[in-house]
Amino acid sequence: MAAVAAIVVLLSPVAAGWTILVVELVLLGVAVGDAFSAPAPGRVDVERELPGVLPLDGEGEVAWRVRNPSTRRLTVWIADELAPSLHPTTRRARLSLPANGRVTATTGLRPSRRGRFTPTELTVRVEGPLGLGARQRRRQLPGVLRVYPPFKSRQEAELRIDRARILEVGLRSARGQGGGTEFDALREYGVDDESRRIDWAATARTTKVIVRTYRAERNQTVLLLLDAGRTMAGQVDGVPRLDHALDAVMMLTAVATRLGDRAGLVAFDESVRAVVGPGHARGQLGRVTEAMYTLEPRLVESNYRGAFTHTLARFRRRALLVLLTDLSEAPVEESLLPALPLVARDHLAVIAGIRDPQVDEWAAAVPANAGEAYRTAAAIEALEARRRTVARLRGLGATVIDAPPGRLAPQLADAYLHLKATGRL
Amino acid sequence: MTRTRRWLPWMVIAAGIVLAVAIAGGGGNDTGRSYDPTSTSTGGTKALVDSLRALDVDVTVDDSAPTPRTTALLVLVDGMSDAQRRAISAWTDAGGTLVVADPDSPLNPFRAARPSILGAVQRDLDRHCDVAALRQVGHVVVPAANLLRVRPPATGCFTSGADAWLVTQPEGRGTLVVLGDAGPFTNESLGDADNGLLAVTLLAPTPSARVQVLPLPVPGGGHKTLGDLVSPNIKLALVQLAIAFVLYALWRSRRLGRPVLEPKPVQIAGSELVAAVGRLLQRGHARGRAVEVLRDGARRAIAQRLGLPPDASVRTVADAAAARTTRSADDIAAALAGPEPADDRALVAAAQEAEALIREVRDAV
Known part of the structure; x- marks a missing residue:
């Protein structure tokens, strides 16, 4: 409109500076009048509806419901x-509201970062009838949106749970490889049963041959110790090591709790940051996820000794302690190795690290120039140091899993199932 | 054919431009500019000069300062400097008759009357004044009808309402005559009504008169700036546009909702340490250490492949590998434990050799 006023000025028979002033004053008056004829933004009812929880890289929708308090559009x-x-x-x-009407607008969400989001402020701008002026105000509308880590290994977890249950059913009918150690029941001998399982006392009481059946022990404790220190900040496959570890924690929790064991979590860096007591209720996976979805790696040195001490003080029962950390030589040598005997004596320790496929690729590459040759040497050296570290940890009685992203969670679950089946827990 | 069709419009445009330039550029010395006293075009004023000369009046067309013998000076278009104007004013005060036909000239002390839509049409104006020198002139035809505001003690003639096309007032011992425009003196209009008579009456009331007509300023010359040439309305409209832009910018600058800040997670590749160590080795020219690591890595990889312990000696590994491949044990031992490379090129060759050996053993086993 101000530009259109230039034509007015152009055609004006009076070419004086005050004509512009008059035009501007008229424009200003119209704009201000238009703005104040709009209802105050505070009177406009606005509600926001958030999806509550979204998985990382999942899709959701935010809805805004706006009601027009006035009797005109x-x-x-x-x-x-x-x-x-x-x-x-x-x-x-931009919403066009009918008189006294209500309109809902939506927008899609696709979070690329997990964590807790608290959108609070919502700015409302109401245009005047002529669209020349507007009134704007910020409204406080607190909301919470939780973005959980993606449970990428969910299918792998289901697969292992199903396999373990089938195996358990098989154990009841015929002794398979490994198997549980907890007495389950007596039943009649079958051709596939091992003769060493025959219960001679029971057989003597009946006319049939009776065998003992066993099942895997239940209600055992799996404690997941999640390192959230500086070494977990490095990205592997474009994702921080910590996020790969979160996936492993979720998978192991799902598998353990569904198989009747109790899973708990201790997240730490230089101090303990989150604790979820062991449990096997249906919601345990949710509780563990809730405790760790806001965890971000902090650029501090991880205090393994402190984490172990805290864990031992709170949970005295023998447990499978699974430490998810990075197997870099220096922090393991300086901090983890001296602290490991604290837990290795009374508990079964499993240490899981995320192996970087990029380093493996560099180590196996045929260098084409000097830069690549030096990098290959550095990669080989790093892998050798990692191998030494793993060997030392194994020497202290720990089970070590050094797997690339995508394989860490399944291998960890397999290790748990193996330890459980062999009765080492 | 297609190419000809494609170029045809451009050729027509080019021909049109050439034709336009020829037409505009042709015509010899006739500039065709309005009010040009040397132009025979309809808008020129050469007929006025020739008419005066036909009456044996001494007429000169030049832009020099008028001499004391000059009785009348006609300014058709004012492109003069202030110094020239001062000289002309002094000459007028000394008794000359200055006829200014350019209402935008600083020599014109009268404001232009408010233009109206009717002003765009031809007007036939009667004298309506009692100036003795103009008594012979009854009415003139003024094509553009640019009128002037008459301000006492000036006298207005050929009036329309309170405004006049011709305004005259004494200046010292001379006379200043300001015309609304020089339209009636053009070749096209000089013969209309009493336009020619008015010109002669104003400029050469006696045969002994000496008239000087100022030529038009050279195109691009003159002393007017671009700002002077732009109409005040256009200037104000431009100012209004600038204000409109500022208002638009202010309107757009009011942000709808503040920027949302969020902590940025650490973005560092896990393999960065390895890459950094590689760069440090290269910068320190640590070829000996690098080749030792590369060869040791190859030895371990081959030992593992052949079922030997990781700490098996080079000779043991070389012998075992030689038994599985076409290479000799000495050749393999040289690849796994040769001298330190002399330069980076030798390092690359050693690394490639070690890798080739690994692949050869892997393929053989």
Whole structure:
């Protein structure tokens, strides 16, 4: 409109400076009048509906419900405090509200970062009837959106749970490889049963040959110690090591609790940051996820001794202690190796590290130039140091899993199932 | 054919430009500019000069300062400097008759009357004044009808309402005559009504008169700036546009919702340490250490492949590998424990050799 006023000035018979002043004053008056004829933004009812929980890289939707308090059509703009990493389709919306009407607008979300998001501020702008002026105000509308880590190994977990249950059923009918050690029941001998399982006392009491059946022990404790220190910040396959570890924690928790064991969590860096007591209720996976979804690696040295001491003080029962950390030589040598005997004496220790496929690739590459040759040497040296570290940890009685992303969680679950089946727990 | 069609429009445009340039550029010395006293075009004023000369009036067309013998000076378009104007004013005060036909000239003390839509049409104006020198002139035809505000003690003639096309007032011992425009003196209009008579009456009331007509300023010359040439309305409209832009910028600058800040997670590759160590080795020219690591790695890989302990000696590994491959034990031993490379090129060759050996053993086993 101000530009159109230039034509008015151009055609004006009076070419004086005050003509512009008059034009501007008229424009200003119209714009201010238009703005104040719009209802105050505080009167416009706005509600926000968040999805509550979303998995990382999942999709969700935010809905804004806006009600027009006035008796004439209203144009309202809203802008929500949606973080960039939520990747909203848009965080602003223009709504045309009928008189006393209600309109709902939505926008899609696809979070690329896990954690707790608390969009609070919602800006409301109400346009005047002519669209020349507007009134704007910030409203406080607190909301919470939790973005959980993606449970990428869910299918692997289900596979292992099913396999373990089938194996357990098989154990009841015929002794298979390994097997549990907890007495389950007596039944009649079958052709596939081992003769050493025959219960001679029971057989003597009946006319049939009776065998003992066993099942895997239940209600055992699996404690997951999650390192969230500086070494877990490094990205492997574009994701921090910590996130790969979270996936392993979720898988092991799911498998252990579904098989009747109790799983708990201790997350730590230089101090203990989260604790979930062991449990096997249906919601245990949710509790563990809830405790660790906000965890971000901190650039501090991890205090293994402190974490072990805390764990031993709180949970005295023999348990499978699974430590998820990085197997870098220096921190393991300086901190983990001296502290490991604390837990290795009374508990079964499993140490899991995320192996970087990039380093493996560099070590196996045929160098084409000097830079690549030196890098290959550095990669071979790093892998050798890692091998020595793993050997030392194994020497102290720990089971060590050094697996690349995607394989860590399944291998850890397999190790747990193996230890359980062999009765070492 | 297609190519010809494609170029045809451009050729037509080019021909049109050439034709336009020829037409505009042709015509010899006739500039075709409005009010040009040397132009015979309809807008020129050469007929006025020739008419005066036909009446044996001494007429000169030049831009020099008028001499005391000059009785009348006609300014058709003012492109003069301030110094020239001062000289002309002094000459007028000394008794000359200055006829200014350019209402935008600083020599014109009268404001232009407010233009109206009717001003765009031809007007036939009667004298309506009692100036003795103009008594012979009844009415003139003024094509553009640019009128002036008459301000006492000036006298307005050929009036329309309170405004006049011709305004005159004494200046010292001379006379200043300001015309709304020089339209009636053009070749096209000089013969209309009493336009020619008015010109002669104003400029050469007596045969002994000496008239000087100022030529048009050279195109691109003159002393007017671009700002002077732009109409005040256009200037104000431009100012208004600037204000509109500022208002638009202010309107757009009001952000709808504040920027949302969030902590950025640490972005460092887990393999960065290895890459950094590699760069340090290269910068320190640690070829000996690098080749030792590469060869030792190859020895371990081959030993593992052949079922030997990881700490098996080079000779043991070489002998075992030689038994499985076409290479000799000495050749393999040299690849696994040769001298330190002399330069980086030798290091690359040693690394490639070690890797080739690993692959050969792997393929053989």
